[in-house]
Amino acid sequence: MSMIEDKKTRIIFFGDSITQAGVKPGGYIQLMQDMLKAKKMDDKYELMGAGIGGNKIYDLYLRMEDDVLAKKPDVVVVWVGVNDVWHKASYGTGTDADKFERFYNAVVKKLQANNIKVYLTTPSTIGEKTDNSNQQDGDLNHYSNIIRKVATQNNCGLIDLRKEFLAYNIKNNTANKESGILTIDRVHLNEAGNRFVAEKMMEVVSKN
């Protein structure tokens, strides 16, 4: 590795299918790469995706050695929670709230023990309706509260995507639609969603 490369800040985005799609053309990580290039900052940062579809917090826990620690990042952004809630209804294998917190804490503490700066995000949406009538809204709010607590307790940065998505939808989803505002299918990001997330995530870059 050259000395110039050594100076790059390596940021890994660690998550589920949303993050897996983030590295594809038009994906939020790819868009951040483009933003960095436009600002001529792409020699300073290296962005990597580590997203796998269907992942829950304990999947991240089980694969963090291989997929994150082995790559020696400076910063890790964790975006997880949708499947922990969603799989309750779709497979019967969601994550208990108290176990979610325990595994989430274990992930954060292990990253920090490796001198990695950690940012947490709240799970954006399963459904974009703004009147709190998406099936998983209550549970997503509950798990988001847990993540906010974990962030505070461990002095992590927080990108509160759930709050940001709702605020955006209240303005832009006046028809109370299920999807099509920031998502294609209630969960995964459309073009506007990828742009929206990229902008929010750039805050991580700007501070590191």
Next chain:
Amino acid sequence: MSMIEDKKTRIIFFGDSITQAGVKPGGYIQLMQDMLKAKKMDDKYELMGAGIGGNKIYDLYLRMEDDVLAKKPDVVVVWVGVNDVWHKASYGTGTDADKFERFYNAVVKKLQANNIKVYLTTPSTIGEKTDNSNQQDGDLNHYSNIIRKVATQNNCGLIDLRKEFLAYNIKNNTANKESGILTIDRVHLNEAGNRFVAEKMMEVVSKN
């Protein structure tokens, strides 16, 4: 049956375990009976409970002939929905939203075809937290929207318990507790809850 009895307006409360408990001492139906007595109106109304624990909308549909129509009520108050939502997580046998609407409509139409005046209620709570972080909040809001639509479409009276409970909790549950304000266990009514419901339900009596 005496002529005086014949003049009584017969009101049946048709529902699940919450209504089943309503006829017990301290239950909301019993409290209404006491209120009527205090107002010397108990010769004008006959209140009957037809609640069975665990019932979902299609249970009401299956037993409405025997438990309601056979008793020739003048008014029926339907209070159902908690188990349709809750049993998704606790047994895997909740009710699909579209089937909920179809069976609910079938119940209402059959009652009306028997010249019964029908009142609908929205499902109050599964958890009393006020920040929309109770697990089933999203789904309960969704099913409440369906009930409101069914009420409008069929010109039924509506007692919007979900809205009323939330408003009460926002004032009285400032600690954001799960239960203990209007319920004993997030779902079933405590003393304050029975009183609260009895007062709301008296509106049905006063209009009939």
Next chain:
Amino acid sequence: MSMIEDKKTRIIFFGDSITQAGVKPGGYIQLMQDMLKAKKMDDKYELMGAGIGGNKIYDLYLRMEDDVLAKKPDVVVVWVGVNDVWHKASYGTGTDADKFERFYNAVVKKLQANNIKVYLTTPSTIGEKTDNSNQQDGDLNHYSNIIRKVATQNNCGLIDLRKEFLAYNIKNNTANKESGILTIDRVHLNEAGNRFVAEKMMEVVSKN
């Protein structure tokens, strides 16, 4: 309708996605049609599919007037149960066993009250492994027991597909595979499966 057509025995296959696919080219109902043609019996029978994807027993109940009774069949073959069991895990909206029995009985009795001869089938498979280790095996066996009881109690013919599929798999699925023997995906019929079912169903034709 001509007099000759009037003499045809009309058989309706009433079910879920498996039956919906049965009318497509290569589907089991289409294959039966071909068999009848080869035997020059196609002027005696009219086969009709009434299958809709995702249907559970109460979906059949809700649409039987429009989709079956209105067509005045002589014979109805009911094939349902997979979704009643499967949707417990995949949506949280499976059907309670006791309600399954009640709605199933209601469907049978209403068909019989319209002078329709009724055949019942047991739900074939969700997974073709033969060591009783498919996730829903226990529940499918339970619901099959209920169907056998309903058939006996109401003097319906029974085509015991679950039993037949297992016997076939014990012979032909020695590698204990999940799918690929009679199904493409653990549930829906492949070519061999459609042929197998068509042959079993021809018994209904031969007796009517």
Next chain:
Amino acid sequence: MSMIEDKKTRIIFFGDSITQAGVKPGGYIQLMQDMLKAKKMDDKYELMGAGIGGNKIYDLYLRMEDDVLAKKPDVVVVWVGVNDVWHKASYGTGTDADKFERFYNAVVKKLQANNIKVYLTTPSTIGEKTDNSNQQDGDLNHYSNIIRKVATQNNCGLIDLRKEFLAYNIKNNTANKESGILTIDRVHLNEAGNRFVAEKMMEVVSKN
């Protein structure tokens, strides 16, 4: 600690509510203690229970440091799996089969890395019917297959309770009852069940 005590072989039973009840009077661990006493072998073995109600494999994983390793046992008997399967239907938070295997392997390997001899057991029953029509039979068989594989791969002893319970029930539960043979409630052991398990588990003692 005295020298005599130091020589005792310490066996920890690590599991869920079934094991939690095992240390109570009449519980299977208590019965084993009595058996050892009767054979005047109680100075050679120390039996300890480490069962907590509701535990799944990842609960064992999360608490194994504190509850097992800290106590420096010579032998550990792992009995888990019922809740991993059951909680799919009762909370929506069962354990995916592949994660079950991963966490189970992690538990075994960590125990072995601490020079502990490890015995595995298969989950006995959720329902004692013998015709494979208990709701979770398919899934319990699947998870039992996983445990048998983990035992083989890691050279662990295996006490195949699922197989043993079924064999016992085929002989003694000719009425095909759900419970009352070896369990009180389809899952937890009655008197006969505790005796039956104690006898099977004594095999572990006799080999160590």
